[in-house]
Amino acid sequence: MKLSTEKKxxxxxxxxxRSFIREILKVAxxxxxxxxxxxxxxxxxFPLEELQACAIKLMSGxxxxxxxxxxxxxxxxxxxxxxxxxxxxxxxxKPNNILITNGxxxxxxxxxxxxxxxxxxxLMEEPGYLGAIQxxxxxxxxxxxxxxxxxxxxxxxxKTKVANSNPKFAYLIPNFQNPSGISYEExxxxxxxxxxxxxxxxxxxxxxxxDIRFKGQAKHSFYHYLPEQTIMLGTFSxxxxxxxxxxxxxxxxxxxxxxxxxxxxxxxxxxxxTQRLVHQYLSDYNIDEHIAKIQTTYxxxxxxxxxxxxxxxxxxxxxxxxxxxxxxxxxxxxGQEALTAFxxxxxxxxxxxxxxxxxxxxxxVNTFRLNFSCSNEAEIEEGIRRLGNVLKRxx
Amino acid sequence: MKLSTEKKxxxxxxxxxRSFIREILKVAxxxxxxxxxxxxxxxxxFPLEELQACAIKLMSGxxxxxxxxxxxxxxxxxxxxxxxxxxxxxxxxKPNNILITNGxxxxxxxxxxxxxxxxxxxLMEEPGYLGAIQxxxxxxxxxxxxxxxxxxxxxxxxKTKVANSNPKFAYLIPNFQNPSGISYEExxxxxxxxxxxxxxxxxxxxxxxxDIRFKGQAKHSFYHYLPEQTIMLGTFSxxxxxxxxxxxxxxxxxxxxxxxxxxxxxxxxxxxxTQRLVHQYLSDYNIDEHIAKIQTTYxxxxxxxxxxxxxxxxxxxxxxxxxxxxxxxxxxxxGQEALTAFxxxxxxxxxxxxxxxxxxxxxxVNTFRLNFSCSNEAEIEEGIRRLGNVLKRxx
Numbered sequence: 187m188k189l190s191t192e193k194k195x196x197x198x199x200x201x202x203x204r205s206f207i208r209e210i211l212k213v214a215x216x217x218x219x220x221x222x223x224x225x226x227x228x229x230x231x232f233p234l235e236e237l238q239a240c241a242i243k244l245m246s247g248x249x250x251x252x253x254x255x256x257x258x259x260x261x262x263x264x265x266x267x268x269x270x271x272x273x274x275x276x277x278x279x280k281p282n283n284i285l286i287t288n289g290x291x292x293x294x295x296x297x298x299x300x301x302x303x304x305x306x307x308x309l310m311e312e313p314g315y316l317g318a319i320q321x322x323x324x325x326x327x328x329x330x331x332x333x334x335x336x337x338x339x340x341x342x343x344x345k346t347k348v349a350n351s352n353p354k355f356a357y358l359i360p361n362f363q364n365p366s367g368i369s370y371e372e373x374x375x376x377x378x379x380x381x382x383x384x385x386x387x388x389x390x391x392x393x394x395x396x397d398i399r400f401k402g403q404a405k406h407s408f409y410h411y412l413p414e415q416t417i418m419l420g421t422f423s424x425x426x427x428x429x430x431x432x433x434x435x436x437x438x439x440x441x442x443x444x445x446x447x448x449x450x451x452x453x454x455x456x457x458x459x460t461q462r463l464v465h466q467y468l469s470d471y472n473i474d475e476h477i478a479k480i481q482t483t484y485x486x487x488x489x490x491x492x493x494x495x496x497x498x499x500x501x502x503x504x505x506x507x508x509x510x511x512x513x514x515x516x517x518x519x520x521g522q523e524a525l526t527a528f529x530x531x532x533x534x535x536x537x538x539x540x541x542x543x544x545x546x547x548x549x550x551v552n553t554f555r556l557n558f559s560c561s562n563e564a565e566i567e568e569g570i571r572r573l574g575n576v577l578k579r580x581x
Numbered sequence: 582m583k584l585s586t587e588k589k590x591x592x593x594x595x596x597x598x599r600s601f602i603r604e605i606l607k608v609a610x611x612x613x614x615x616x617x618x619x620x621x622x623x624x625x626x627f628p629l630e631e632l633q634a635c636a637i638k639l640m641s642g643x644x645x646x647x648x649x650x651x652x653x654x655x656x657x658x659x660x661x662x663x664x665x666x667x668x669x670x671x672x673x674x675k676p677n678n679i680l681i682t683n684g685x686x687x688x689x690x691x692x693x694x695x696x697x698x699x700x701x702x703x704l705m706e707e708p709g710y711l712g713a714i715q716x717x718x719x720x721x722x723x724x725x726x727x728x729x730x731x732x733x734x735x736x737x738x739x740k741t742k743v744a745n746s747n748p749k750f751a752y753l754i755p756n757f758q759n760p761s762g763i764s765y766e767e768x769x770x771x772x773x774x775x776x777x778x779x780x781x782x783x784x785x786x787x788x789x790x791x792d793i794r795f796k797g798q799a800k801h802s803f804y805h806y807l808p809e810q811t812i813m814l815g816t817f818s819x820x821x822x823x824x825x826x827x828x829x830x831x832x833x834x835x836x837x838x839x840x841x842x843x844x845x846x847x848x849x850x851x852x853x854x855t856q857r858l859v860h861q862y863l864s865d866y867n868i869d870e871h872i873a874k875i876q877t878t879y880x881x882x883x884x885x886x887x888x889x890x891x892x893x894x895x896x897x898x899x900x901x902x903x904x905x906x907x908x909x910x911x912x913x914x915x916g917q918e919a920l921t922a923f924x925x926x927x928x929x930x931x932x933x934x935x936x937x938x939x940x941x942x943x944x945x946v947n948t949f950r951l952n953f954s955c956s957n958e959a960e961i962e963e964g965i966r967r968l969g970n971v972l973k974r975x976x
Contacts (some may be wrong), residue, residue: 291846
């Protein structure tokens with residue numbers, strides 16, 4: 187079969203590149219490298235022994251249905267546990283409005299599928315989560331971006347873009363955003379919600395890191411202010427383990443109906459055995475105590491990184507100060523390029539993610555992401571020292 | 582937000598209904614019902630104790646990376662085991678050409694995504710697998726259907742439709758097809774492959790049941806005749822357990838590249854822990870011995886169903902004689918309706934799936950699917966007796 191690639195594949199795949207991070211990190215294979223490039227949670231906190239106990243318990247019964255096909259929406263008692271956790275935060279969510287997905291990444295794919303016609307507007311934060319850019323890109327939206335500021339998204343620009351371009355939804359990560367580490371102040375959340383109330387768009391609130399707050403006060407979800415127009419994405423990847431790909435979507439009834447149809451066509455249901463395993467874990471252990479340990483450690487690691495940056499980065503380099511999550515965001519002086527810094531850094535055995543893949547339409551950017559969840563305090567000090575030396579030499 | 586459904590959702594969701602089977606089986610909830618409607622493997626064969634031993638072993642090590650994020654393609658040693666199993670069947674497949682998916686259902690979604698532009702031709706068997714109809718429908722193809730005959734797809738019609746309409750791919754289940762139980766004779770496989778060699782289409786060969794052959798000789802895959810144009814879908818759902826959603830796609834390099842991009846956008850990767858668990862199971866146990874037990878039992882159950890049909894069904898009702906898999910297909914006399922029979926059957930506490938959802942463009946059909954993998958021989962005799970009484974009364 188001789189057929190040009192253009193004719194062979196669907197047009198929706200044209201603009202979707204291989205993962206930038208994956209490609210760029212192929213060079214970062216030295217065993218001595220200190221990597222701030224990953225987006226991985228710290229595996230020291232994976233409750234391996236507890237999950238083993240849960241697996242033994244679950245598989246010691248005679249119920250072979252734990253290994254059978256299951257319903258598309260997900261294991262109801264697990265969805266009830268998720269609803270209970272929302273209630274702890276003051277949010278009333280019905281289990282029937284929760285769909286279990288393969289990590290929140292699948293939530294993004296399903297939302298793209300049910301909402302986006304080619305050319306439909308999708309409002310994104312700038313910088314934005316690259317997994318969302320990838321997932322939505324396949325459905326060929328018209329992206330519109332609104333810059334993040336210190337206290338959250340730029341409200342005036344948000345209002346202008348919504349009013350002028352009528353996007354289907356705005357995709358927002360109000361807590362410890364990936365990649366920037368920025369959180370939305372309460373007033374920003376309220377004002378965005380109030381503004382959207384009579385507009386025809388959804389707020390898609392992705393909250394993978396919300397539980398990992400190590401500083402400051404928890405803020406309200408958009409769902410608190412505007413439940414009927416807020417779609418929430420959640421995941422156990424950062425609080426239990428990522429391997430299971432266990433996430434969920436909370437959506438209003440009519441959206442849920444479309445999501446269930448799309449999920450059924452996509453893969454029938456999420457791994458039922460690991461749904462049961464996570465449910466067992468949530469039943470037998472105190473996840474809040476577990477999360478508290480993660481918060482403490484990530485908080486120390488974030489502080490170590492901030493301290494080291496203060497010591498080693500040259501003047502003119504600015505950065506965010508996260509209150510939780512796994513990332514902070516560095517901005518180089520105007521005219522410097524993060525990709526150039528990356529090439530130099532790799533030679534010094536330190537890695538990060540240049541800002542490029544977090545923009546819909548920019549290249550040669552002067553920003554980059556640092557992850558602090560996967561390195562201990564000594565590694566952070568040494569890695570930031572190496573990186574500081576690179577940035578001092580950068581032109 | 583007041584917004585009409587048409588404006589709110591993407592057009593691709595318009596034609597995709599809620600699952601027919603799910604809706605119709607809502608009425609089939611009596612505890613006394615004998616159901617031949619399911620598509621479930623027999624849970625008696627789920628290797629619960631073996632998988633528990635694997636889980637304990639896997640989680641007794643100190644390697645917390647079994648719970649971490651993993652690569653998109655899937656766990657390499659698992660892909661090597663899958664390649665080894667193909668080699669046993671005489672097929673040379675490189676592990677790098679295997680992508681682990683969430684069941685073969687996700688393979689269908691990914692293939693739809695990377696191949697189908699709105700209006701592109703997709704050739705389907707008639708009757709066809711409803712999960713594929715659902716998955717592809719979302720991408721708005723032009724379906725063209727070719728009837729199945731006793732020995733496989735209608736070759737002449739296949740050739741005419743391919744020549745006239747140039748489909749992107751033909752989706753075929755040559756072994757014990759779902760829903761019909763029909764298998765393609767060797768000569769049909771060869772002739773289809775020979776015909777397609779200089780045409781610009783892929784053969785998508787879905788083979789969930791191929792291992793469950795209880796009669797006759799194994800036949801060659803299309804991949805044997807035409808490897809560069811055959812995409813194979815496989816799954817452990819029918820040989821190990823369905824709950825894990827563990828399937829795979831085998832595809833040429835350029836297709837694999839697009840699939841990996843689409844998979845990454847869809848959910849990053851398939852549950853890594855259960856990938857490791859399946860790999861452990863394949864390493865520590867003899868899956869061929871396990872499959873042999875399934876073959877024997879399903880064969881007995883199929884025979885029991887064929888015997889009971891011979892005894893209880895009225896003249897004029899015809900059916901297929903499967904050599905493997907989980908289903909057989911019944912055709913009522915012209916003018917009778919499977920849906921009417923279904924309504925009557927439910928009242929007699931016996932269920933099956935009316936043929937309707939297995940057709941792209943037909944309603945009021947006179948065909949239905951019977952599953953024999955989930956009922957024991959006594960239930961099969963009694964259920965078919967009840968069904969025979971219904972069919973005798975049917976007009």
